[in-house]
Amino acid sequence: LFVEAPRGVNAYLGDSRYAQENLDVTSSSADLGSRLRHLRRIHAGLVSERPYEYSHCVSWAAARFREYFALLPNTMLKNFPPGQRTRDGSPFWSGTKRVPAPIAFDPNTPSHV
Structure with a gap:
């Protein structure tokens, strides 16, 4: 919750090859379910759950608590x-x-x- 998702977001933003190397679903060794969950965590961190102000952080924390x-x-x-x-x-x-x-x-x- 507080380690894996932020680490994935930072790696995605900091390395232009990250998506190609780590999220390639065509790779024969790819565990599709695991990669899809990882991609969803990155999407949540950058788009769907991204806080834009303090009240968003409080709402997110309350939702996780619940x-x-x-x-x-x-x-x-x-x-x-x-x-x-x-x-x-x-x-x-x-x-x-x-x-x-x-x-x-x-x-x-x-x-x-």
Whole structure:
């Protein structure tokens, strides 16, 4: 989120051969899915999610918070409810796999801002 995408954008902007060498989908060794995701991250960084002012940065950060701390945990809970069992009957959520707790954004909570 904070390393891979910016690194790709900087490489794309700084090296005129970057797109040809790293995003060539006709290459026989190309992992098309991986290259497409990489290209989408570059597009997001330069076009679709590019912040033009401070309020855009705040909106982007709020959207990422919601995605990672509310939507993804809710999806996991929908797919694997707290009482879920594995095929052998042991609890799915055990050991290092703990039941996620979705978090609503609160601007008064220091760790949220």
